[in-house]
Amino acid sequence: MEEGLRIRFWGTRGSIAAPYSDRMEFGGNTSCVSVDWAEGLAVFDGGTGLVELGRRIKEASGRLSSKETRIHIFVSHLHLDHIVGLCMFPCLFCRDMAIELYGPCEEGLSFRERFWAAMSHPFWPVTMEQTAARITWHDTKDGDIWILPGDVKVKAMSSRHPDGGVMYRLDGKTGSVVYGLDCEPGEEQGDFWKAYEEFARGCDLLIFDAPYGEEEYEAHRGFGHGFWQQGLLMARKCGAGRLYISHHEWERTDGQLAAAEREARRKACDREGFVVFAREGACVCLQSGDERGCE
Numbered sequence: 334m335e336e337g338l339r340i341r342f343w344g345t346r347g348s349i350a351a352p353y354s355d356r357m358e359f360g361g362n363t364s365c366v367s368v369d370w371a372e373g374l375a376v377f378d379g380g381t382g383l384v385e386l387g388r389r390i391k392e393a394s395g396r397l398s399s400k401e402t403r404i405h406i407f408v409s410h411l412h413l414d415h416i417v418g419l420c421m422f423p424c425l426f427c428r429d430m431a432i433e434l435y436g437p438c439e440e441g442l443s444f445r446e447r448f449w450a451a452m453s454h455p456f457w458p459v460t461m462e463q464t465a466a467r468i469t470w471h472d473t474k475d476g477d478i479w480i481l482p483g484d485v486k487v488k489a490m491s492s493r494h495p496d497g498g499v500m501y502r503l504d505g506k507t508g509s510v511v512y513g514l515d516c517e518p519g520e521e522q523g524d525f526w527k528a529y530e531e532f533a534r535g536c537d538l539l540i541f542d543a544p545y546g547e548e549e550y551e552a553h554r555g556f557g558h559g560f561w562q563q564g565l566l567m568a569r570k571c572g573a574g575r576l577y578i579s580h581h582e583w584e585r586t587d588g589q590l591a592a593a594e595r596e597a598r599r600k601a602c603d604r605e606g607f608v609v610f611a612r613e614g615a616c617v618c619l620q621s622g623d624e625r626g627c628e
C-alpha cells in the first residue's frame with residue numbers, strides 16, 4: 334500500500350481464545366490489531382492473534398533483501414489474553430527484526446520486568462534471554478506520546494480496568510484510530526468518560542471494548558469492560574467516523590454476535606457500516622480524505 338493506514342484485526346475475542354466451529358466468522362483468537370502504512374507497522378496487543386501476524390511478517394521479510402524489519406508493539410495491559418501471543422511471536426526469534434515493545438509499568442516495576450515475569454519458568458519454557466531480535470522496551474504512562482516513522486503519532490491514555498492499563502490513539506497523515514481495549518468507561522457523566530471522549534475526539538475509527546449488551550452489564554460491573562450501547566454513545570459523542578466493537582465474549586456464537594450487530598445497527602439508524610462487530614481478518618483502510626474497506 335502506498336498511501337494511507339491499513340488496520341487489520343488478527344484477534345477479536347476477549348479473556349480466552351474460542352477456536353470453535355460455531356464462532357469462526359468472528360474468529361477465535363484473542364486481541365491483536367495491526368496498523369500499517371508506507372513507512373511503518375504498529376501492533377496493538379499481543380493476544381493469540383499476534384502469532385499468525387508474526388508468521389506473515391517473517392515470511393514477508395524473507396522476501397526482502399537485508400533490510401531490518403522494525404515493529405512497534407503497544408500492549409494495553411498484562412492480562413494473559415493480551416500477551417500470550419507475544420510468548421510465541423515468531424519475530425522474537427529472528428536476528429533481522431527490531432522490536433519496540435511498549436506497555437504499562439507500575440510503581441517500582443518497569444514494563445520489561447513485568448513482562449519478563451510472565452515469560453519465564455515455570456510459566457513458559459523459553460525466556461526473553463533466548464530471543465534473537467533487537468528489543469527496545471518502553472514504559473507507557475497516561476499522556477505519553479511517541480512519533481513513529483512517517484510522522485505517525487501514538488498517544489497513551491490510562492484505561493479503567495482491574496490491574497490498570499492504557500489505551501492508544503494513532504494519528505497518521507490520512508486518518509486516526511483509537512484502540513480502546515480493555516476499558517470500562519463507567520458513567521456517562523463521569524470524569525473518566527469525558528477524558529475518554531476527548532482522547533477519541535474526531536477519530537476515524539474507534540475500536541471499543543464491549544463484550545456485553547446493556548442488559549448484561551449490571552452483573553459484570555467492575556469487571557473492566559463496557560457494553561456496545563456505550564460504544565455507540567461514545568462514538569457519537571467523540572464524533573468517530575466508524576465504530577468497531579471488539580473483545581467478544583468467548584461463549585458468543587456467530588449467530589449471537591451477528592444478531593447483536595443487527596440490533597446495534599438498528600439502534601444507530603446505521604449509515605452503512607458505521608457500527609461493525611469486529612471479525613478476525615477484517616481490514617479497514619483509511620486513505621486521504623475517504624475510507625473504504627479493503628481485503
Ligand SMILES: [Zn+2]
Pocket residue numbers: 347348412414415515580
Ligand atoms: Zn482482555
Ligand SMILES: [Zn+2]
Pocket residue numbers: 410412494515557
Ligand atoms: Zn484485561
